[in-house]
Amino acid sequence: MTTSQLLSEPCGESPSPQVVVLFSGGLDSILAARVLQEQGLRVRCLHCYSPFFGDPDAVPRWRRQQGLDIATLDVSDAFCAMLRARPAHGFGKVMNPCVDCKILLLRHARRYMEAVGASCLATGEVLGQRPMSQRRDVLNAIRRDAGVADVLVRPLSARLLDPSPVELSGLVDRERLPAISGRGRREQMALARHFGLTHIPTPGGGCRLTEVENARRYWPVLSRLPQADTADFVLANLGRQFWCHVDGRDYWLAIGRNSRDNQALQAATRMGDARIFLADIPGPLAVGRQAAFWPEPVLAAAGALMASYSGRAVRQAADGQGVGVRAHWQTPDGPADWQGVVMPARDGLWQEPLWEPAHQEIRAEQKARLHAATGSPRREEPAGKA
Numbered sequence: 001m002t003t004s005q006l007l008s009e010p011c012g013e014s015p016s017p018q019v020v021v022l023f024s025g026g027l028d029s030i031l032a033a034r035v036l037q038e039q040g041l042r043v044r045c046l047h048c049y050s051p052f053f054g055d056p057d058a059v060p061r062w063r064r065q066q067g068l069d070i071a072t073l074d075v076s077d078a079f080c081a082m083l084r085a086r087p088a089h090g091f092g093k094v095m096n097p098c099v100d101c102k103i104l105l106l107r108h109a110r111r112y113m114e115a116v117g118a119s120c121l122a123t124g125e126v127l128g129q130r131p132m133s134q135r136r137d138v139l140n141a142i143r144r145d146a147g148v149a150d151v152l153v154r155p156l157s158a159r160l161l162d163p164s165p166v167e168l169s170g171l172v173d174r175e176r177l178p179a180i181s182g183r184g185r186r187e188q189m190a191l192a193r194h195f196g197l198t199h200i201p202t203p204g205g206g207c208r209l210t211e212v213e214n215a216r217r218y219w220p221v222l223s224r225l226p227q228a229d230t231a232d233f234v235l236a237n238l239g240r241q242f243w244c245h246v247d248g249r250d251y252w253l254a255i256g257r258n259s260r261d262n263q264a265l266q267a268a269t270r271m272g273d274a275r276i277f278l279a280d281i282p283g284p285l286a287v288g289r290q291a292a293f294w295p296e297p298v299l300a301a302a303g304a305l306m307a308s309y310s311g312r313a314v315r316q317a318a319d320g321q322g323v324g325v326r327a328h329w330q331t332p333d334g335p336a337d338w339q340g341v342v343m344p345a346r347d348g349l350w351q352e353p354l355w356e357p358a359h360q361e362i363r364a365e366q367k368a369r370l371h372a373a374t375g376s377p378r379r380e381e382p383a384g385k386a
């Protein structure tokens with residue numbers, strides 16, 4: 001990522017921040033920013049986002065509610081590359097690669113910090129808050145592997161951790177930093193009262209990779225596509241997801257559940273994707289990823305499945321009439337389409353991805369990787385939730 005790319009994201013108002021705080025929008029990151037501001041430091045928050053976490057649309061509201069200077073940074077492509085290569089520290093309970101995620105975010109934050117001329121980085125991490133990724137040894141490993149040991153301070157737990165170079169230099173006054181640890185929120189709530197916060201985010205949520213409902217969508221994308229990218233995971237977030245496997249090839253279909261899904265699906269199509277819809281009556285929009293290359297029976301089955309989510313199409317079929325279906329797509333040579341008549345059907349060719357088989361595949365893959373790395377079939381240690 002170049003400096004100009006880093007600075008192309010909308011920034012806040014602080015002209016020359018001294019500290020860049022990784023900012024999720026959660027209470028801990030708000031408090032980390034506020035305790036540093038209280039010391040008179042110029043703070044800029046950095047909100048990183050991807051298809052899996054972050055909400056850049058919320059930033060204007062957070063700026064207003066919290067009175068903080070908040071910039072945004074899209075880390076999607078780097079995050080997808082990390083997932084494709086598989087996280088070195090493994091996945092947690094679901095599909096959350098928390099340790100690798102934190103390393104990646106801190107590396108990006110350091111580049112941002114240098115680009116804007118700030119002197120140090122901070123996070124809202126709390127010692128012992130998460131059993132795996134916020135243990136003392138893991139916090140130290142993250143700091144080391146991200147290459148930020150010389151510039152990182154974790155203000156909320158600072159007095160429980162070894163003094164960082166940032167504190168030793170005198171830039172941040174260690175004695176005025178909290179000593180929070182553990183999973184409770186009592187001390188954070190006391191700090192929130194101290195700062196007079198009126199908008200206190202509820203804990204948890206925010207990362208789709210920790211949720212089974214989303215992970216079951218992501219795993220087929222990651223494991224079946226040769227080069228899953230940001231646009232693929234954006235599509236995985238939309239509508240109902242279906243996969244089928246025919247003659248050694250995988251096919252992927254998303255079907256809108258409502259008009260909002262349909263609009264988002266419309267926007268998520270790219271060259272070679274088919275928009276599949278009912279020809280003569282209203283109904284959902286479906287997107288077949290790279291359906292320009294699908295065999296006709298697969299396309300027709302996709303049309304039949306999409307039609308099965310239209311009440312009118314199902315009633316029409318009950319009267320013995322087939323339903324007209326169309327598919328449009330763009331190719332480098334121009335637009336192309338397909339038309340057919342189908343009977344709405346959920347006949348089993350297309351399957352919704354389930355979490356349990358995905359989970360077993362993830363565990364087996366992690367075990368195999370660990371075995372290959374160590375030469376012995378030891379039990380793997382998941383990274384856990386952040």
Ligand code: SF4
Binds near residue numbers: 096097099207
């Ligand atoms: S839960 Fe884990 S993977 Fe998700 S954003 Fe937090 S650290 Fe990253």
